[in-house]
Amino acid sequence: MTAKKTDKKDKKDKRIGLFVCHCGVNIAGVVDVEKVAETMKDYPGVSFSANYVYMCSDPGQQMIIDTIKEKHLDGIIVAACSPTLHEKTFQEAARLAGLNPYQIEIANIREQDSWVHTDKAKATKKAVKIVKSHVAKALQNESLEPVKVDVNRRALIIGGGVSGLQAALDIADHGYEVILVEKNPSIGGKMIQLSETFPTLDCSQCILTPKMVEVSRHPRIKLLTYHEVDSVSGFVGNFKVKIRKKPRYVDETLCNLCGECEKVCPQVVSDEFNMGLAFRKAIYMPFPQAIPGTYTLDAEHCLGLTPVRCGKCKDVCDKKAIDYDMKETIIEEEVGAVVVATGYDLYTMQAIGEYGGEKYEDVINGLEFERILSASGPTGGVIRRPSDGQVPKSIVFVQCTGSRDTEKHNPYCSKICCMYTAKHAMMYRHRVPDGQATVFYIDVRTGGKAFDEFYQRTIEEDRVLYIRGKVSKIFKEGDKLIVWGVDTLTGKKVEVEADMVVLAMAMVKADGVMDLLKKLKIATDIHGFLAEAHPKLRPVESLNAGFYLAGCAHGPKDIPEAVAQASAAAAKVGDLFAQKELSHDPTIVPVNDELCSGCGICISMCPYSARSLDLERGVAVVNEILCEGCGACAAACPCGAAQQRNQTDSQIYSMLTAMLGE
Amino acid sequence: MKLHYYPGCTLKEKTTALDLSTREAMKRLDIELVEPADWTCCGAEYPLTEEKIVGLAAPIRVLRQVHQEGGDVVVTTCSFCYAVLKRANKAMQDDPLKHKRINAYLRDDIKIDPLTKERTTGFEDYNGEVKVLHLLEYLRDAVGYPKVKSRLKRDLKGLSIAPYYGCRLLRPHEEMGVDEPDEPRIFEEFLGAIGCTAVDYPFKQECCGSYLSVSLPAAATEASYRILRSARMNGARAVAVTCPLCFYNMDHRQDAIKEAFLDFPGLPVLFFSQVLAWALGVDKEVLGLAEHTVPVDDLFIENRAAEERT
Numbered sequence: 001m002t003a004k005k006t007d008k009k010d011k012k013d014k015r016i017g018l019f020v021c022h023c024g025v026n027i028a029g030v031v032d033v034e035k036v037a038e039t040m041k042d043y044p045g046v047s048f049s050a051n052y053v054y055m056c057s058d059p060g061q062q063m064i065i066d067t068i069k070e071k072h073l074d075g076i077i078v079a080a081c082s083p084t085l086h087e088k089t090f091q092e093a094a095r096l097a098g099l100n101p102y103q104i105e106i107a108n109i110r111e112q113d114s115w116v117h118t119d120k121a122k123a124t125k126k127a128v129k130i131v132k133s134h135v136a137k138a139l140q141n142e143s144l145e146p147v148k149v150d151v152n153r154r155a156l157i158i159g160g161g162v163s164g165l166q167a168a169l170d171i172a173d174h175g176y177e178v179i180l181v182e183k184n185p186s187i188g189g190k191m192i193q194l195s196e197t198f199p200t201l202d203c204s205q206c207i208l209t210p211k212m213v214e215v216s217r218h219p220r221i222k223l224l225t226y227h228e229v230d231s232v233s234g235f236v237g238n239f240k241v242k243i244r245k246k247p248r249y250v251d252e253t254l255c256n257l258c259g260e261c262e263k264v265c266p267q268v269v270s271d272e273f274n275m276g277l278a279f280r281k282a283i284y285m286p287f288p289q290a291i292p293g294t295y296t297l298d299a300e301h302c303l304g305l306t307p308v309r310c311g312k313c314k315d316v317c318d319k320k321a322i323d324y325d326m327k328e329t330i331i332e333e334e335v336g337a338v339v340v341a342t343g344y345d346l347y348t349m350q351a352i353g354e355y356g357g358e359k360y361e362d363v364i365n366g367l368e369f370e371r372i373l374s375a376s377g378p379t380g381g382v383i384r385r386p387s388d389g390q391v392p393k394s395i396v397f398v399q400c401t402g403s404r405d406t407e408k409h410n411p412y413c414s415k416i417c418c419m420y421t422a423k424h425a426m427m428y429r430h431r432v433p434d435g436q437a438t439v440f441y442i443d444v445r446t447g448g449k450a451f452d453e454f455y456q457r458t459i460e461e462d463r464v465l466y467i468r469g470k471v472s473k474i475f476k477e478g479d480k481l482i483v484w485g486v487d488t489l490t491g492k493k494v495e496v497e498a499d500m501v502v503l504a505m506a507m508v509k510a511d512g513v514m515d516l517l518k519k520l521k522i523a524t525d526i527h528g529f530l531a532e533a534h535p536k537l538r539p540v541e542s543l544n545a546g547f548y549l550a551g552c553a554h555g556p557k558d559i560p561e562a563v564a565q566a567s568a569a570a571a572k573v574g575d576l577f578a579q580k581e582l583s584h585d586p587t588i589v590p591v592n593d594e595l596c597s598g599c600g601i602c603i604s605m606c607p608y609s610a611r612s613l614d615l616e617r618g619v620a621v622v623n624e625i626l627c628e629g630c631g632a633c634a635a636a637c638p639c640g641a642a643q644q645r646n647q648t649d650s651q652i653y654s655m656l657t658a659m660l661g662e
Numbered sequence: 663m664k665l666h667y668y669p670g671c672t673l674k675e676k677t678t679a680l681d682l683s684t685r686e687a688m689k690r691l692d693i694e695l696v697e698p699a700d701w702t703c704c705g706a707e708y709p710l711t712e713e714k715i716v717g718l719a720a721p722i723r724v725l726r727q728v729h730q731e732g733g734d735v736v737v738t739t740c741s742f743c744y745a746v747l748k749r750a751n752k753a754m755q756d757d758p759l760k761h762k763r764i765n766a767y768l769r770d771d772i773k774i775d776p777l778t779k780e781r782t783t784g785f786e787d788y789n790g791e792v793k794v795l796h797l798l799e800y801l802r803d804a805v806g807y808p809k810v811k812s813r814l815k816r817d818l819k820g821l822s823i824a825p826y827y828g829c830r831l832l833r834p835h836e837e838m839g840v841d842e843p844d845e846p847r848i849f850e851e852f853l854g855a856i857g858c859t860a861v862d863y864p865f866k867q868e869c870c871g872s873y874l875s876v877s878l879p880a881a882a883t884e885a886s887y888r889i890l891r892s893a894r895m896n897g898a899r900a901v902a903v904t905c906p907l908c909f910y911n912m913d914h915r916q917d918a919i920k921e922a923f924l925d926f927p928g929l930p931v932l933f934f935s936q937v938l939a940w941a942l943g944v945d946k947e948v949l950g951l952a953e954h955t956v957p958v959d960d961l962f963i964e965n966r967a968a969e970e971r972t
Contacts, residue, residue, distance in 0.1 A: 353844040
């Protein structure tokens, strides 16, 4: 487990090679690379100095490999771009030449020099200084070996929506064990609430329920519904997870879904599955195909979980499945990877007061309209408005509600609203052929397979009226809703009377999981969506090693995209699990026992809980696997006992001296 | 106590009802309104372009005068004056460049003693020290509704009034900050405090047509009609306003409205201060009711509760 230090040479004997990269004109356009190489030729410690047009190219790398062998170099410096780009490339080249990869230094003369300066003479001078500082560092670099660690080949999936289900199935099918945690009584997420799906109009429940059943029957998937992840500690390959089992008050193995409890329950509450458009009892099953198939007692609305207060459900349960004494328990699991698929919320009506969503029952959001369209919904699929159950003869659909508004709301595009609004309008016209559907839009974005054809059909065959412009205000006059907007193609103000208004509300971060994400220390973007490690090249991985992203927790996306991302995340988990053991970067901060006074300052500084106090010896100790080499402890240590490998105080001091002159 | 009060020119010349009823009402709350000496027109419109700062000279000169007379607060009732004074004052606090330029200009202002005709110049800088409040704001924040309630002399129970905010009272929100721009409550709370029923209706912040009254009268007629109709449909006996221009468009223009929209039977328009003064026991004769085009006499009856019952 410990990093080995080998071939420690006296720095005076070290032979350093310097390779200066032109990066085409990226560097050579501003820095005189030849002069840099020439100047450094006779610098103490430098045994070889050259320049080349693209060091990262095959011939460039070959040049490094050959030179290391020919000149018997003990360390090299590549003066090129940022180490985040090609440090690994050159480390690999060094390894091929038989040199320890930690003897490689990258002197960044592009991002920190040529790209930010224009004066060639000064930029060249700066490049020389940067290179000199790295020579000073390279002379003291030690050869290091990566820290090796085992992988626990089990995955945790947080969230049982379509993304979580897909990731779970894929990973389980790779042959690994999966724990799927869902906080609601059933899996299915938001997708199970939808009616038909664009652009093929296949029924959402019909295509999702087979997946749900598969997950529940899969021998390698442990399904934990009505559970919440409490904490995740540890590190990639070796996470410890605490999962809170919420009391369901119904034993799911005994419940036979006879439904007698529901009949006698006196507590009627708003039904979340139907977006508050219908009612359920305090003991309920969210929807007929719920998995697991069991009733759940909602303690918040129950009269009191005691036979003294009510107890009716317990009395009628033949199977004795109801147990008021169930308590919350904590389960502990060990996993090697975590897929975060925690989903999204819709922007709230109160955020856009001028649209009257809070005041008027017939101003609803897209998900509510999905329930109205759904055959299993509160109206059995007949389009009726919530206020009086009338069939609306005119519906106005408002796209971009709360999206693409840099001034007051969310600046981003919620991506799916153009398509689902077209679908809503089309389905409304199918079911109410004499009804008028009007859509207000900013732009219609139909980038997706068969999407634009679908949208064209909405306009041409189903004759939905599209008005390009935003809505300013919605209010009620008599029993009509009046929608004020602008038609930006004619420049005229428009007023449309409607029986019902459907707002395509922006997709936003799921508020309920923000605390969890904070506990996971997983990075989010400015909108609260999960941040990917690289926006183009690592789109399904988190910056935090061992965490993978799937679905709308990462940003607005439609079903095919969410499923694709989930499968990609599962493949990445497969990559991780396929490795025999994991390597951990050895540039960590060990403790020098002789210097350590046991003050404990480093322990309080460590953001990764990698350091602790050995009470017997009175010194700090470090868990090399947990240490990420951030250096916070090294900066804080008052006695110099915490020295980061290849970034010691002595090295930093030498670098400064080399850069600023003696 | 004495309180600085900026009536503005319209209240002096055109809508004296708003001015008189305000003074009378405030007397009943033990407040004497004092005008700053030598005040001028505020300019009526806040300069719409960044570089056009000469329009700030007039309002700042007024505010500086209030400050020199030792006033911390100045109240206004006209929405236009309120908007101009408040925004100009905020510019002096937040915009160093405007502060510098306006003060450089006003430093050489000339003051003429009314008695001796002696001319003086050389003024100190004004830094936005005075707080500009609308009377509604002053009643809410400084006087407080409990005190107003304790002084009520007449019972207005059952009198349904539609508060009309117009455009100037609330926006731009960052500068005015008197209340939420989309869901304001201040006018409703005021009407509730003096015993009326505030009518909720969707047109309370819609434009009355404003200056289009001059250039495109038909547009102002229609805009005002929609406001009045909506208030009526929601059960209002009258619309209450804070702005002389809104009053002009909705009251003085009502004959034209009735002519253009035959379904509209008419609706009285009041200044909020008239209702306040009436509730506080001020005589009908000093409320300026004769200025109204639409008769409002029916609303000001002594034994309201008895009348409503019959």
